Amino acid sequence: MEKSITYVGLDVHKNSIEIALADWGRDNEVRHYGSVGGDLHSLDKVVRKLVSQGRELHFVYEAGPCGYEIYRHLTRQGFDCIVVAPSLIPKKSGNRIKNDRRDAEMLARLHRAGELTPVYVPHVEDEAMRDLSRAREDAKSAERKARQQLNAFLLRSGVRYSGKTLWSLAHWRWISDIKMPHPAQQITLQEYVDAVRACSERIDRFTEQIRQLVTQWRVGPVVEALQALRGVSLVVAVTTVAELGDLSRFDHPRQLMAYLGLVPSEHSSGETTKRGGITKTGNSHARRMLVEAAWSYRLPARVSRRLRDRQQSLPQPVWGSSGDGEFRGHHT
Numbered sequence: 001m002e003k004s005i006t007y008v009g010l011d012v013h014k015n016s017i018e019i020a021l022a023d024w025g026r027d028n029e030v031r032h033y034g035s036v037g038g039d040l041h042s043l044d045k046v047v048r049k050l051v052s053q054g055r056e057l058h059f060v061y062e063a064g065p066c067g068y069e070i071y072r073h074l075t076r077q078g079f080d081c082i083v084v085a086p087s088l089i090p091k092k093s094g095n096r097i098k099n100d101r102r103d104a105e106m107l108a109r110l111h112r113a114g115e116l117t118p119v120y121v122p123h124v125e126d127e128a129m130r131d132l133s134r135a136r137e138d139a140k141s142a143e144r145k146a147r148q149q150l151n152a153f154l155l156r157s158g159v160r161y162s163g164k165t166l167w168s169l170a171h172w173r174w175i176s177d178i179k180m181p182h183p184a185q186q187i188t189l190q191e192y193v194d195a196v197r198a199c200s201e202r203i204d205r206f207t208e209q210i211r212q213l214v215t216q217w218r219v220g221p222v223v224e225a226l227q228a229l230r231g232v233s234l235v236v237a238v239t240t241v242a243e244l245g246d247l248s249r250f251d252h253p254r255q256l257m258a259y260l261g262l263v264p265s266e267h268s269s270g271e272t273t274k275r276g277g278i279t280k281t282g283n284s285h286a287r288r289m290l291v292e293a294a295w296s297y298r299l300p301a302r303v304s305r306r307l308r309d310r311q312q313s314l315p316q317p318v319w320g321s322s323g324d325g326e327f328r329g330h331h332t
Contacts, residue, residue: 006050009108010061011100012070014038019046020104022112030109032101038066040073047079060111062086062103068121082111082118090115122245125218130242132213134285136206136235143199150192154178157185210238222247231296236289243286260287 004023011018019033036042050057059074059081074081090110110116122130147167154160159178163170175193180186211234214220219241226237241247250256257263261281267274280287 004055006055006057007108007112008033008050008057008059009104009106009111010043010059010070011104011107012038012061012064012066013100014066016100017043018100018104020101020108021050022105022108024112026113030105030112032105035100040070043070043073047074047077058111060084060107060116062089062107063119068127071121072124082116083121084116085119088117120245120249123218126242126245129210129213129217129238132206132210133235133239133242136203136210137239137285139199139202139206143196143203146192146195146199150175150189150196153188153192207235210234214238229293231293233293236293239289240286243283259283260290262287262290 006024007022009020009022011020015038016035017038018035020030021033022028022030033046036046047057057079059070059079061070061081061083063083063085068083071081071083084107089106107116151166157180161171161174163174165171178189180189214223214234217223223234223237223241226232226240227234232240244256244259247256250259254263258279259282261279261284263279265276265279267276
């Protein structure tokens with residue numbers, strides 16, 4: 001029996017998957033197949049039935065909270081599958097009706113027409129390290145919030161710090177000596193202090209786990225090499241590599257910068273050219289880390305003892321070329 005190509009659009013949710021089919025050929029109608037449970041076993045039943053009909057299946061679904069489990073499951077079985085970003089899906093203006101069934105049909109139709117651009121699916125190990133670095137980032141956010149709550153309580157209570165640097169050893173000694181006028185306020189102060197310390201300890205645990213696991217990571221040498229650059233700590237290097245994945249997929253540094261949203265925006269028409277701030281599109285986690293690291297280059301290039309120790313532990317070609325990066329980073 002001759003195989004026919006069928007494009008399968010999946011609208012994936014936690015508890016359900018809407019399925020639509022589009023057979024090869026522009027004149028063939030896109031049809032709704034049905035809805036199944038959100039588990040892989042339910043999807044496999046549909047796949048087996050379609051394969052038994054002699055179909056060559058090409059799957060597509062939107063990137064979302066359900067991750068890449070379906071993609072990896074289908075590709076392991078030898079099926080063609082792509083994941084697309086919702087923001088990059090072409091949409092008709094004036095279309096006011098949106099539901100799961102229509103979304104699945106739209107995906108199948110656009111995939112058949114070749115109008116969808118797949119997103120990069122990270123390696124399983126890279127995604128695991130990305131989860132760890134993002135968990136540390138969440139812990140940092142919780143620490144910032146806990147510190148803000150403590151500062152707000154002290155300000156509300158008329159207690160002001162006259163020193164220069166918050167959260168230094170001197171600041172912590174000052175906090176430990178505070179005596180509130182009412183027992184309820186003293187309890188509140190201690191709870192806020194404990195919350196800040198708990199967040200800081202959690203961050204330290206995450207950082208230590210990252211330090212241990214990076215030595216077992218397949219791209220560990222890349223992480224080490226990036227730390228030869230000023231401003232690039234272990235956390236910055238791990239976050240950048242985990243978020244970007246395979247760097248060889250970028251043909252040129254400009255392509256990487258565009259992916260990170262670090263290129264200037266532009267609005268040009270005719271002879272008028274207007275450029276604004278960076279576009280801030282793409283991966284915000286890596287962009288935020290790199291922007292913070294770039295602040296080190298506002299000062300003249302100088303190699304600290306810590307940076308020198310990091311560089312000397314690397315192969316000579318790596319730390320030797322880092323000097324060129326220092327010069328370019330400072331003069332860009």
